[in-house]
Amino acid sequence: MKKKFDWKKYLIIFIIASGTTVMYSLPYLKSTFYDPMREALGLDHQQLGNLISVYGILATILYFPGGFLADKFSAKKLLSFSLISSGALGLYFATFPPYGMLLVIFAAWGVTCILTFWAASMKVIRMLGDKSEQGKLFGFNEGLSGIAGVVVSFIGLYLFETFADVTVGFRYVVCLYSGLSILCGVILFFLIKEKNVEGVDKISFRDIASAVTMPKAWLIGGIIFATYMVFSSLTYLNPYLSDVFKISSALVGTLAILRTYAIKMGASPLAGIIVDKVGSSIKVLTVGFIGIAICEAAYLLLPQTPSLMYLAVILMVILSVLLFGFRGIYFATVAESNIPVAKTGAVIGLASFVGFCPDAFFYTLVGGWLDKGPSGYTMLFALCLACSILGFICCIVLGRMNARDNVEVQSSRT
Numbered sequence: 001m002k003k004k005f006d007w008k009k010y011l012i013i014f015i016i017a018s019g020t021t022v023m024y025s026l027p028y029l030k031s032t033f034y035d036p037m038r039e040a041l042g043l044d045h046q047q048l049g050n051l052i053s054v055y056g057i058l059a060t061i062l063y064f065p066g067g068f069l070a071d072k073f074s075a076k077k078l079l080s081f082s083l084i085s086s087g088a089l090g091l092y093f094a095t096f097p098p099y100g101m102l103l104v105i106f107a108a109w110g111v112t113c114i115l116t117f118w119a120a121s122m123k124v125i126r127m128l129g130d131k132s133e134q135g136k137l138f139g140f141n142e143g144l145s146g147i148a149g150v151v152v153s154f155i156g157l158y159l160f161e162t163f164a165d166v167t168v169g170f171r172y173v174v175c176l177y178s179g180l181s182i183l184c185g186v187i188l189f190f191l192i193k194e195k196n197v198e199g200v201d202k203i204s205f206r207d208i209a210s211a212v213t214m215p216k217a218w219l220i221g222g223i224i225f226a227t228y229m230v231f232s233s234l235t236y237l238n239p240y241l242s243d244v245f246k247i248s249s250a251l252v253g254t255l256a257i258l259r260t261y262a263i264k265m266g267a268s269p270l271a272g273i274i275v276d277k278v279g280s281s282i283k284v285l286t287v288g289f290i291g292i293a294i295c296e297a298a299y300l301l302l303p304q305t306p307s308l309m310y311l312a313v314i315l316m317v318i319l320s321v322l323l324f325g326f327r328g329i330y331f332a333t334v335a336e337s338n339i340p341v342a343k344t345g346a347v348i349g350l351a352s353f354v355g356f357c358p359d360a361f362f363y364t365l366v367g368g369w370l371d372k373g374p375s376g377y378t379m380l381f382a383l384c385l386a387c388s389i390l391g392f393i394c395c396i397v398l399g400r401m402n403a404r405d406n407v408e409v410q411s412s413r414t
Contacts, residue, residue, distance in 0.1 A: 058110030067349020139272020224355025
């Protein structure tokens with residue numbers, strides 16, 4: 001019998017995706033409004049960089065303990081607290097306080113965006129459906145965040161351009177993101193029913209320690225790490241296409257927008273649907289890593305001549321589809337690996353800590369390579385090829401462990 005469409009479930013996912021988008025936009029406002037932000041705050045380049053570094057360092061450290069909080073306390077309340085408090089910090093940020101307080105705000109965002117939010121949001125999404133729906137749920141969450149990002153970005157740009165004074169325009173943009181974050185937090189508090197996301201025994205510190213010794217948690221982290229390393233390399237395809245293949249800046253910019261928004265909106269939900277049809281996120285990821293390896297190997301072998309620019313662009317599109325698809329489904333491996341619900345937060349926290357740690361070193365490493373000349377791109381593609389092989393191996397090992405465990409469970413029942 002066909003399941004009745006649960007509109008409330010997808011409404012919750014849409015609000016979580018929208019709240020995630022506007023909340024994470026606050027510490028990363030410099031990505032879109034670098035010069036206006038620096039002018040409004042009266043900072044030099046190093047000081048602005050320090051703000052992002054404070055947030056990034058804390059975020060990396062807090063992924064794992066955030067998993068503990070998600071399992072110890074109400075995930076619903078953690079989500080609402082994170083979105084509302086992040087928005088409140090944003091409203092204070094909009095007053096353009098002194099540099100010392102700005103450092104405090106960005107440090108606090110590391111707490112509210114990661115410690116109390118990230119693992120809790122993943123846990124809520126997992127518990128909105130059974131194992132057969134995990135790919136679709138996580139895929140739609142990633143895709144809907146892309147849609148929300150497009151809408152909010154255009155509204156923000158409209159507000160910014162409405163005012164002749166860039167400082168005033170930037171203040172309104174910050175207030176927009178902050179207000180929407182608070183609104184999403186309030187809506188989720190009343191929309192999510194406690195019984196839908198709780199109902200498990202509270203986790204103990206011993207359970208947290210057991211997550212660290214759980215091989216599956218590290219393998220899931222390895223899959224995310226491999227994906228995120230290659231995903232981070234997409235940033236450098238812009239200068240690669242313009243410097244090596246002499247593609248115009250306007251066309252490169254258009255391709256970047258297509259990659260960031262259009263592909264994300266389609267690839268993530270599609271990957272989720274494919275996972276639910278195939279019945280295994282790990283099988284889909286395994287095949288996907290083979291595709292990524294082929295693309296990276298092709299970049300290594302591709303002659304760097306302008307006449308082959310169309311092939312370089314096609315490879316970029318294929319990579320983008322695979323990677324945005326991956327981002328929509330790699331957390332579906334948690335349910336597929338039969339991780340106890342009570343340990344979901346701890347496992348997601350540990351896997352996120354491992355998986356997203358490239359933020360702490362990747363851009364510095366690759367930037368140093370590229371400063372040495374075109375050979376830096378060769379080193380980048382070789383690194384990504386190695387990461388795709390690592391991800392493939394992690395998928396194979398995790399799949400075999402799950403198959404073995406499933407056989408043992410079936411044997412114990414007979």
